[in-house]
Amino acid sequence: MRLSYGFVRGNRLTCLYHGWGYDGDGACVSIPAHPTLTPPKTIKVARYACVEAAGLVWVAAEGANDPLRAPDGRWLPAQTIDLDLTLADARAAVAAAAVEAQAADSAYAGSGIETSDDSPLVTFVDARSGSRVLCALQAVADDRTALHVLVDASAGDVKAMQRAYAEWGRRIRRNQGRASLPAFVPPAGTVAPTSYLA
């Protein structure tokens, strides 16, 4: 039974099935069927390094030991979009849509799209407002990717940005698998890849 079906009580992650409680280290600290028993130290669930940054919860992939390199600044969520695409195809679709968002105002000629072949992140600047957009890609399965779209909290009309980029993410979802995706060539100055998965 997955612990995600459970509930958090008193800072303990509690399993829905038998109410076993686990602390932040993944150690089992209570077994309700035996209230007086101190659970043996051997009862432990796997624990992954976890950080909150840039408006997202980040989990280290197994074996990763590089420090997290999340974008600076404060970010607010627009929407999480479920895509029936591989991580690579999702990245290409997001980058292609970012080109469009960048080109919406030809007067704008600021910083470009930042990503790289093994990065779970795509950042770019919204042409109309000049504020930044962060896309974090999470490979949920081989052919499924969750796209977390966030906007810069310091944007002028941040509510409008959230709404606009929620809709932007939905457009990527609607267009997925429609036609062959345009090839994406990362522009110069891509961000350093990280070994973290959003």
Place this chain on the structure above:
Amino acid sequence: MKLYDYVLSSDCYKVRLLAGCLGIELQTIPVNVFPGEEHRSPEFLAVSPLGKIPVLSDGGVVLQDAHAILVYLAKRQGDAGAAWYPDADAASCAAVQQWLTFATELDGTIGAARQHSMLGKPLDVDRARSGAREQITALDDHLTDREFDGSAWIVGNSPTIADVAVFAQVAVAGDGAIDLTPYKAVGRWLKTMVSVPGFSPMPGISAIR
């Protein structure tokens, strides 16, 4: 008030859920829909010619449709029920109707997937599940927009019978092997519903916290 009820029916659950939230005591009369198919029996058709559950009987009033019963319960409670069915405002009232229709349509997708997965009813389950995913995606988009409006609810700023009707279908999607984890706004809304005063679960929904 008597409710002709079946424990595994989302439509019956809608009525039990709203009654609990409104503090209405219902006398439930269980109908053996599965495996007995009693809703097709002459005895039940005498109560409900449409042969559907739930049926609500209150004095001389007999209602044979879940959404009609929701409207009736909310209106019957006067001021206490007004927020659950905001019919004083044209736009809100119509929006509630729209989402009640959405809930009815979920019966052909989530409801069909449940019937197949639980009771082996022969039907095209892949089609039912993909239809369900499209509808739940639309709900997720709507609830995301509502959050930008500062509301956690489908219509307005408090729970309505639209939330009740849609919740009773979506919350048990897992019974039909439909995974709700991709739909983050839906997930937040489901959790918020569970904390509404008077909330009661149906089997398949965990209410423990």
Place this chain on the structure above:
Amino acid sequence: MCDDQFTRSYWYAVARIEDLPEGRPRATKLLDVDIDLLRTQGQATATTRPSDGQAIHLPTKEQYGHVWTTLSESPRDLYAMPEFEEPGRRLVTAGAITVSCSGLRVVENFLDMAHFPFVHTGILGEEPHTDVAAYDVELREDVDEVWATKCEFYQPKAAAAAEGGQLTRYMYRVAQPFSTVLYKTCPIREGAWDLIGLFIQPKTQTECDVHSFVLVFDDSNSDNALLQFQQMIFMQDRMILENQVPSLLPLDPRLELPTRADASSIAYRRWLKAHGQTYGVLPQA
């Protein structure tokens, strides 16, 4: 194809008797074999439907409210439940509910009391009454069954007929690898046991139809109230069972750590292992 001789040696319930009337054939599956059920001249028949070759007629019997069949030419006797003959008892059969997991997982969940406060909250259990007291477990070699006796658990609403909380006494019986019966103190008749049982029909290693029954003394509840209670409890379990990972039952004790409360499950897994159970079991590494 199931080549597990232990599993093949048993009878399996495949339908309720009233769901197989004259002239209404049913298609089903047992141990990966497609089967057609039909009643002709009052007699239930079961026939395999092979993709090639000859259809084989399987033996059938009608007992405990259900039609039973077997893939074995010399099956073990169907286990005895003399309570079915006792006057005054009511039998409610709840129909087959499909569950996507090994049927062995369904049996094991049925034997487990520790989940009551969390899965059947407010009905079969309630915090803070989570303690599972020690109970006895035995392998009854004469009948080749696993029993757990002297089980006790606090229950807020132990049965459809129960008024308020009570300490309920239980006995659990695993009569077949895919069939289990619970004997529970009857809330209205001193000294009597109410029976609740599962006849599990493994269709494949990871999907089963669960036929269940309630056989009780109860003067106050309608058959439909008993049915709804049974279906409510089972659907609460189904949500857990369908989310079990892996869906096959592991027999390696290192994979799922048991505690003292799981004594019945430990005995059940050992019994399966001793009989060389492979169907519905996670292959050993």
